[in-house]
Amino acid sequence: MPSEFDIIARYFTRKAGRPEILLGIGDDAAIIQSAMPWAVSTDTLVAGRHFSAQDDPADVGWKSLAVNLSDMAAMGAKPVAFTLSLTLPETDETWLEGFARGMFELADQYAVDLIGGDTTRGALSISMTTLGAVDSDQALRRDGAQAGDLVCVTGMLGDAALALRLGADAPDTLARRLSRPQPRIAAGLVLKGVATAAIDISDGLAADLGHILEASDYGAELDLQHLPRSADFQRLAGDDRDQLQLTGGDDYELCFCIAPDSLAQVNESIEDISVIGRITEQQGLRVLNSEGVQVSLSHTGYDHFG
């Protein structure tokens, strides 16, 4: 039976690659050199709530870091390092090996270093804190949207929610959108200093855009026909499809606002932007059908903004 220290040494201790990490795992604290402001963010995943103890541990490792890096993307920050607080019911080495493999696969993709953490016994849960470098005057905050801005999203909307609904029937590409979300780091770095506001879509478009509207003190109109949808949505009826796209969480795409003049510039570097609506002086979120008529949708998480 490996001890807490064996687990840390075996699965989580790697030499930090970034030059700004002066001291990594092994001491009472890590030390980071910095000339830049830091963006700092924490996200926790609890077994039975955010994932299942039966899920592929490599997917759980990947997704734990992905949702944390997604917050860096949404700030326009360049992720540098993270810490990991792991609570485990027992030392299942197969699970630990898979978890570490999936987590480091994504960490290596963005060259972010694991610089410390904590390992305790209890109900399975994973908490990470991410640190990213950001120009504070260019950071993508929620409170900068202006009336007349375009409302845009990256990628497709609702794929993760559809995959969750289809379960084992979900095609592979769709299933991976749920199990292996790609944090939109590169898009965030293009948008920083250009977009007026941004958020990552973790709780669903309506709820997350709602946070921008609240912080910015404006409203918005969305055009249903412009919501980007992958081919798998064709099998769904209109209202069901719209609900899923507006309220389905876990996509980890970016929703951002931008002055119409700036769109061409970001379109050159981000290939999958969709313009889905505009920011209005009128408060609240209104959803329009292809005739421009306001539609009301039944879902409760959504009514709140209507």
Ligand code: ADP
């Ligand atoms: P302390 O008792 O001083 O808090 P710990 O025994 O908890 O130290 O941790 C020893 C070292 O291992 C520390 O540098 C800590 O950051 C690191 N560490 C502990 N758990 C993890 C983990 N799950 N992932 C990465 N580093 C960890």
Ligand code: MG
């Ligand atoms: Mg400790």
